[in-house]
Amino acid sequence: MAPKYKLTYFNAKALAEPIRFLFAYGGLEFEDVRISTKDWPNHKSSFPYGKVPTLEVDGQIIDQSKAIGRYLAKKVGLMGKDDWEDLLIDSVVDTFNDFRLECAEYAYEPDPKIKAKKQEKLWKETIPFYMNKLDELAKENGGYLVCGKLTWADVYVAGMHETYILYSGQNFLEGRAHLKSVVDKVYAIPAIKAIIDKRPSNEEF
Structure with a gap:
């Protein structure tokens, strides 16, 4: 059952x-x-x-x-074939979660002046740092984030990205074709x- x-x-x-x-x-x-x-x-x-x-x-x-x-x-x-692949998957998931926390810190900042400073750092440093690395991973792994195949790391990032585009105020998929292809692949699964x-x-x- x-x-x-x-x-x-x-x-x-x-x-x-x-x-x-x-x-x-x-x-x-x-x-x-x-x-x-x-x-x-x-x-x-x-x-x-x-x-x-x-x-x-x-x-x-x-x-x-x-x-x-x-x-x-x-x-x-959607896990890996062994412990090493599972570790690689968890690393990508945790990396995106680190990014998520920084977006949330900016989004929930109540002080307008502090928020403006956090936005500048988020847009100029945090987003490029994380998203360029994930875009490069997707390039290296043939349109997936790890292991050259669909894993739950792809599903995690695809499932979360809309909310954190909203929270960050920036469409971080723009100009990052490899990362965008990851999201597109997940969204195309019937x-x-x-x-x-x-x-x-x-x-x-």
Whole structure:
């Protein structure tokens, strides 16, 4: 009997979108529970660490989006062929997560003057530093980020990129054809394209 999966997150892409993509890629059925950010204070205390996303598997709840991603990647065949390839995949995922944190730090900065300074650093230093390196990886790996094949690193970056273009205020795929090809490949997978086409029109971010 197949496990019963329930994913809980905000009504948004961000951290949950790569997880949704992995479910779709593997043809795994799941309940996609979306909580409005306005209602979140009423729900926060009911989660183990007061955070989402969480994955419930047959009644057992776990959090941490990357841990959930690795778990599902194993289920759907998007890990490497050995420990070394798994390490390479995790390295790319963690690198993009480092970039994500810097984007979020800028996006949530409340002071306009400090935010302007952070934007300059983000646009002139952080984005070129990370995105040029990922673009080069995609070039070296034949249109994928690692191992010369589709892995969950590609799914992670593709699933996250829209939110962090929004957060950073810059389309960091422009001028980076190899990195863009990674995203395009993931988005062209029929099962993933289908879930993209069904996204709620009222997503918050």
